[in-house]
Amino acid sequence: MSTDTSDSVDVVVYATRFCPYCMRARSLLTRKGVAFREILVGSADGVSWSELSQLSGRDTVPQIYIGTHxxxxxxxxxxxxxAGELDQLLRTGVI
Known part of the structure; x- marks a missing residue:
């Protein structure tokens, strides 16, 4: 099922360029037609690993935010x- 990005909430993916799980996350969102903002971790124009850890409580990538979730x-x-819950979260920001 494709998600109409005009009705969707903001999606932010904290990632690194070559992490296989980051690539899978990008691929899934792209297949669903979801526009997302990517913030690179550990790069000069992104955030540091300690900032990611403070933000998400985790020190792994990707870390994905849909709306405030x-x-x-x-x-x-x-x-x-x-589970069939991702499309609703992308549309409304809540499950």
């Missing part, structure tokens, strides 16, 4: 997709 990583987002 902290989804977690790719596995967490994929579980929402399998």
């Amino acid at each position: 902290h989804v977690g990583g790719y596995d967490d987002m994929a579980a929402l997709e399998r």
